[in-house]
Amino acid sequence: xNLNKIDVNLFYMAGxxxxxxxxxxxxxxxxxxxxxxxxKKNNIHIMDEYLFINSFYxxxxxxxxxxxxxxxxxKFIAANSTALMLMHVARRVxxxxxxxxxxxxxxxxxxxxxxxxxxxxxLGKDRICKFVDFVSNRTRAYDDNGHGxxxxxxxxxxxxxxxxKYKGIAPQANIxxxxxxxxxxxxxxxxxxxxxxxxxxxHKQDNIKVVCMSFGxxxxxxxxxxxxxxxxxWKSGVIVVAAxxxxxxxxxxxxxxxxxxxxxxxxxxxxxxxxxxxFSPSLFFFFFFSSRGPSFRSFKPDIVAPAVDITSCxxxxxxxxxSGTSVAxxxxxxxxxLLCEKFPDITPDEAKRRLxxxxxxxxxxxxxxxxxxPDLTKLFD
Numbered sequence: 088x089n090l091n092k093i094d095v096n097l098f099y100m101a102g103x104x105x106x107x108x109x110x111x112x113x114x115x116x117x118x119x120x121x122x123x124x125x126x127k128k129n130n131i132h133i134m135d136e137y138l139f140i141n142s143f144y145x146x147x148x149x150x151x152x153x154x155x156x157x158x159x160x161x162k163f164i165a166a167n168s169t170a171l172m173l174m175h176v177a178r179r180v181x182x183x184x185x186x187x188x189x190x191x192x193x194x195x196x197x198x199x200x201x202x203x204x205x206x207x208x209x210l211g212k213d214r215i216c217k218f219v220d221f222v223s224n225r226t227r228a229y230d231d232n233g234h235g236x237x238x239x240x241x242x243x244x245x246x247x248x249x250x251x252k253y254k255g256i257a258p259q260a261n262i263x264x265x266x267x268x269x270x271x272x273x274x275x276x277x278x279x280x281x282x283x284x285x286x287x288x289x290h291k292q293d294n295i296k297v298v299c300m301s302f303g304x305x306x307x308x309x310x311x312x313x314x315x316x317x318x319x320x321w322k323s324g325v326i327v328v329a330a331x332x333x334x335x336x337x338x339x340x341x342x343x344x345x346x347x348x349x350x351x352x353x354x355x356x357x358x359x360x361x362x363x364x365x366f367s368p369s370l371f372f373f374f375f376f377s378s379r380g381p382s383f384r385s386f387k388p389d390i391v392a393p394a395v396d397i398t399s400c401x402x403x404x405x406x407x408x409x410s411g412t413s414v415a416x417x418x419x420x421x422x423x424x425l426l427c428e429k430f431p432d433i434t435p436d437e438a439k440r441r442l443x444x445x446x447x448x449x450x451x452x453x454x455x456x457x458x459x460x461p462d463l464t465k466l467f468d
Contacts, residue, residue, distance in 0.1 A: 088153035094165040094336060099372055099450045100359075101149045108148065113165045114155060115142040122160045129154070165336070165375055177393040177418060178256070180358050180366065182462045190257025190424035194295035195243060197417075198282045199235030199302070200272055202228050202264035205400045207244035207254075214243070214259070216293065219285055220266045221278045231270040233402050237409055238301045239264065240400030242417035243424070253398050253406055256421025257428075263295055268302060276304065276313055283316040290325050296427040298325050299420035301413035303332040303342025309383075317344035326427070326435045328353060328420040330412040331388040332378035338454060340378040341387045348385050351423070351439055353416040354378065355394025356449060356460055368447070373455045377412050386453035389439070390446055391460050392418040422463065429467050441466060 090098065097112055111134070116122035119141045126133055126143060131151055135144040141162075147155065155161050194216065201220070208214050218228040230236045239255075243262055246254025265282040268274040279302070286298050298320060304313055317327045331354040332342035345352035355374030358366045374394045380387030392415035399414070401407040419442070426438055433441075445466045446458035 089156040092156040092161060092163055093152065094163070094375060095373060095450055095452055095455055097152070097165060100370070101152055106149055109146040110149075110152075111144065111146055112152065113142055114145055115162045115165075116160045117141065117162060118160060125158065125160060131155075163336070177397065180393055181418070181422070181460070182464050183256070184464055184467060186467060188425040188428050188467065190243065190260030190421065190428055192261070192294065193257065193297070193424045193427045194261045194263055194290070194293050195257070195420060195424050196263040196265055196286050196290075196295050196298040197235055197239050197242070198265045198267050198279060198286075198298065198300055199238055200232035200268045200270070201230035201235045201266035202239050202262065203230045203233075203236045203400070203402045204228055205236060205240065205244070206248045206404050207240055207246060207400050208262060210245065210247040214262050215264060216261045217263045218266070219264075219282070221281045222266050222269050222274075228264060230266075230402060232268070232272050233407075234268070234272055234301070234413070235264060235266065236402055237399045237407065238299060238413060238417045241397060241414055242299060242421040244400050248400075248404055249406065255399070256418055257424035260421070260424045261294070263293065274302070279313055280316050283320060286325060287320055287323055290320075290323065296326060297420050297423045298327050299417050300327065300329040300344060301416045303330055303345060303378075306341070306343040306346045306382075311343050311346070314344040314347045318347055318349050321347075321349045321435050324435065326423045326438050327351065328416055328423060330416040331355070333376045333411045333413075334378045335374070335376045336379070338379045339381060341380055341382045342378060345378075345388065346382040348383060349435075351390065351419060351442065352388040352457070353412060353419045354388035354391040354456060355410075355412045355415045356391040356456070357395040358393060371449050371460065373450055374410075374412070377455075380454035386457060389443060389457040390419060391415065391449070391456045419461075422461065422466070426466065
């Protein structure tokens, strides 16, 4: 068995199964026709094929997966994620305690594509306390992409449009939307740094305790300006939660500012749920596309959170689904809002220590999952 060719998630899942049980997986190769002939010759059931990426969707036993990994024609074998993840289920996965914490009074800043005036932010009380546009200098809140609205909903949406079903982690937090990314979801570093500087200048007077950075750029080493800007916020007392990135399965693929040792860097996990929305922690596994460490010779990410088919706010007062570490990141940002509500004087270092101390590992590979996923039952004690 060549472990370098097997996705760690698939290896972990296959280990839970009996020798004769089959598991669905994706096999990518160097030559489409040669690989197809080999699969058929060895009686490996092909369920679908993808010529444009030289890959096949197959069902194989643990023994067959080991055999496939030794073939020269095979480049990589990956788990196939079929789970759906909704916000009301994600809260159960994180073991959210039944307390009265809601993020009330705590400010959270989103450096993203902006925000729409969704009912989940504005019904009853408009919790969009400030909107600053670093792209077009407009004064009224808007989002010409949708990503920022979605991210804010995961963290701080009230769920008003769904009767509370799709509420975020901190549904009463105060929202500060800083538009630094354009309609394509892209931004130059100077726009990002301008948004960071705004948080740095205003966080004390507006009680902004947390900043959510669901974006990433290619790291530039120790002198990376985006990383250094985020670290300055951390030093000033703001808890910075950053996405690991979606550049897996390559190692050393963590994006900036998540490469920083100081920040809370969030990777993605899949709970591999069943059709009836039940799940078993024994089947949790690492999200295939989530970026991995190490970073600056340190383990990264720090933590993982649900990242597959998350439901949150769209631009039309309804809901939509997205996957990726950028939707796992606002979950942890929301958790930090609750922690700051419970302990108003908590420092970023102490908040991170508390968070990581309540995590449970999935695959015991720190460069995939950090400390694992949070079990929040004891976080607020």
